[in-house]
Amino acid sequence: GAGVSQSPSNKVTEKGKDVELRCDPISGHTALYWYRQSLGQGLEFLIYFQGNSAPDKSGLPSDRFSAERTGGSVSTLTIQRTQQEDSAVYLCASSFSRVGWTNEKLFFGSGTQLSVL
Amino acid sequence: AQKVTQAQTEISVVEKEDVTLDCVYETRDTTYYLFWYKQPPSGELVFLIRRNSFDEQNEISGRYSWNFQKSTSSFNFTITASQVVDSAVYFCALSEAGSGGYQKVTFGIGTKLQVIP
Numbered sequence: 609g610a611g612v613s614q615s616p617s618n619k620v621t622e623k624g625k626d627v628e629l630r631c632d633p634i635s636g637h638t639a640l641y642w643y644r645q646s647l648g649q650g651l652e653f654l655i656y657f658q659g660n661s662a663p664d665k666s667g668l669p670s671d672r673f674s675a676e677r678t679g680g681s682v683s684t685l686t687i688q689r690t691q692q693e694d695s696a697v698y699l700c701a702s703s704f705s706r707v708g709w710t711n712e713k714l715f716f717g718s719g720t721q722l723s724v725l
Numbered sequence: 726a727q728k729v730t731q732a733q734t735e736i737s738v739v740e741k742e743d744v745t746l747d748c749v750y751e752t753r754d755t756t757y758y759l760f761w762y763k764q765p766p767s768g769e770l771v772f773l774i775r776r777n778s779f780d781e782q783n784e785i786s787g788r789y790s791w792n793f794q795k796s797t798s799s800f801n802f803t804i805t806a807s808q809v810v811d812s813a814v815y816f817c818a819l820s821e822a823g824s825g826g827y828q829k830v831t832f833g834i835g836t837k838l839q840v841i842p
Contacts, residue, residue: 647756648734650834651816656827663825699770705828708748711758711777712828716770 610634612717614700620723621690629685629720641703641705641714642675646696653697657683658707667724695717697721729819731833738807739841740808746792746802746836748817757821759793759800764814764835776800801840814838 613632621627633640642654653667657677668674672690676685687694697719705712728751738744750759761773774784776793779811784791788805814835823829 641830643832650731650836651832653829653831656823656829658827663827664823664829665755697768701770703828707826708822708826710756710822711775712820713760713772713775714770715764715772716762718767718769 612700612702614628614698614717614720616716616719616720618723619717620725622725623692624689626686626688627722629687629698629722631683631685631700631702631717633681633683634715636647637702637704637715638680639703639705639712640677641701642683642685643699643701644696645647645699645719651699654685658705659660676721690722692724695724729817729833731817731832731836733836734834735837735839737839740809741806743803743805744807744838745803746804746817746838747816748800748802748833750798750800751818752798752819752821752823757819759798760803760818760820760830761791762816762818762832764816770816773802777807797808804838807838809840809842812838812840 615630640657643651647655655675656664659680672688675685699719701714701716756776759776764770764772764796769799790803814837816835817833820830
């Protein structure tokens with residue numbers, strides 16, 4: 609597709625289960641970001657990928673959160689042993705940005721609404 | 726550290742009124758970029774404008790205008806003659822080089838604008 613694709617669009621899970629969220633960026637975009645959007649919290653940075661490497665994982669809330677990116681394309685965000693406070697919209701964005709570039713606009717997906725019961 | 730403050734969490738205006746969304750940022754860098762994004766009810770964030778730290782010229786695009794004042798670290802967004810379609814959450818963002826020179830983008834909490842017909 610032409611835009612950033614995220615799946616699933618909605619995920620309901622039980623506390624303690626693991627979940628995987630997928631992001632398919634725009635073809636050719638080297639940079640990929642994960643953000644979390646909670647009510648009243650704005651967009652919280654989670655992790656950034658340049659190619660398959662993650663030079664900045666500083667936003668991951670705990671070691672239950674992990675992410676990978678393969679082939680410089682698709683990324684998966686995994687949350688293990690989900691907790692109710694993990695409920696939020698998880699947004700993925702991509703851009704052409706490379707090291708030394710700071711002016712690129714981000715293209716966002718529609719997000720995954722995660723609900724932990 | 727970088728920080729973006731959007732003090733107005735929610736604003737309601739009547740259609741055709743003008744409205745200004747405030748954004749104040751903090752950074753120690755001399756080179757940075759500022760952005761505004763719009764998130765309509767459908768959920769996907771869309772880029773509106775980008776401004777670099779060396780260009781303080783105001784910009785107008787149709788009913789939208791942006792006022793960048795480096796002296797007050799502000800990048801405010803004005804919608805003239807608001808319309809119902811302007812109802813959305815608007816995010817201000819600061820982009821600068823993270824560790825290793827990648828593009829680190831920090832978002833404000835967002836301002837929810839409701840335009841009442």
